[in-house]
Amino acid sequence: MALHLVPRSLQYVEQVAHLGSIQAASREIGISASAIHRQIITIEEDLGELIFDRNVKGMVLTPAGRLILDLARNWRFDSAKLWTLMQANRGIEYGKIRIATMDGMVNGLALELASEISHRFPRVQTEFEITSPDRAVKGVINGDFDIAIVANPKPDVDLIYHWSKEFPLGCIAAPDHPIAAKKSITLEEFVTFPVAFQGASLPIRKLLEARHGWIFEKAVNSMVVSSVQLMKLLAVSGKYVSVTSEIDAGPEIKSGLLKFIPISDTDLFQQSIAVISNAQMPLSDVGTKIIHIAEQLLERPNNGLIS
Known part of the structure; x- marks a missing residue:
């Protein structure tokens, strides 16, 4: 078990800063909202400054609050360093x-x-x-x-x-899909088939939006999913094709569930x-x-x- 040496008051500040409200922090860590509020008020009274601005959007760190958050982070790092040294000494x-x-x-x-x-x-x-x-x-x-x-x-x-390495993007499709027999494919041709796109929070979606945002409008039939696993299952079904890297679809490619077809567009980003x-x-x-x-x-x- 790791050491937990960060003072509770700083832990409360971290949670409120991360979640944006005392109530959300209370639910997350299982401590009453009033107890968290008291700790924050005590810090503010000792400093003589507010560490949070209270507004309709929630609790927002002030410049003084950001310094307190840095203190909590440094304290956490020092605690982790101590634990690391103790482990090393035990061998x-x-x-x-x-x-x-x-x-x-x-x-x-x-x-x-x-x-x-x-x-x-x-x-x-x-x-x-x-x-x-x-x-x-x-x-x-x-x-x-x-x-x-x-x-x-x-x-x-x-x-x-x-360690870092770049992996080229390609199209994944079921073995019996018309695309699967091709040696390569262009994005223009890709979007003529039903496509399962990655959601906005996923990395390959961001790569595609940077240079090829037009494909999301031009796709004749598309579905957006926030899970790479679901995206791959849709491709395995044979009803959709998708864009990803070989490392994301590797197990399915190796087992024969999917084919990986290189995309021939020369200005396509690679996934790092x-x-x-x-x-x-x-x-x-x-x-x-x-x-x-x-x-x-x-x-x-x-x-x-x-x-």
Whole structure:
């Protein structure tokens, strides 16, 4: 079990800042709203300044509040560093690792990584969070996750990029779909078929919108889904085609459920996958080994898919 040395008052400030209201923070952490309110008032009285602006949109951090949030984050990092050093001194491979990854990797890379961790580190408690790339990156920066495997992370001085690689986008279709026999396809031709598009929060949707936003208007028949897993199932059904990378659809491609057809448009973005951690929060020995395992899985010819 990890140490929890961040003062409760700072934990309350973090939750209110994250959720935007005392009531939401109360529901999230199971503490009465009045208790949270008292702690915030005490901090404000001691500082002689408001740390939250109260308005119709909720609780918004003031400049003083952002300094308090930075204090909470630094305190959390110091707590994590202490825990890491204690683990290292014991020389025992146990502890807790929090990993963030994406929906598209659930039945591929994430599943294999979970299996490897369970086999090699049976005394390590591992938490997998399936979330969006933006939330994963923010979580690593805030100390909520130790490791994240994400798509298209932007450069950030607060992050260490242990591994990264670009994967070309292509069309996925069932083996009996008319597209499946093609060696390549253009986006112009792609949108003449019923399409399952990724939702706005998903990384490939953002890549397509950056240069090829017209396809969402021109598609003759389309469905928008917020889950890569559902998108792949729609493609497997044979009724829809989709755009994704081989790493997202790898298990289905390998098993023969889907075909991957390269898109020939030369100005198409590629999907970047990266393994990241916090630059200010040193990883434990186990965390470093887990990153190495993830890198090995990603570097395999089948890109970390179940063999």
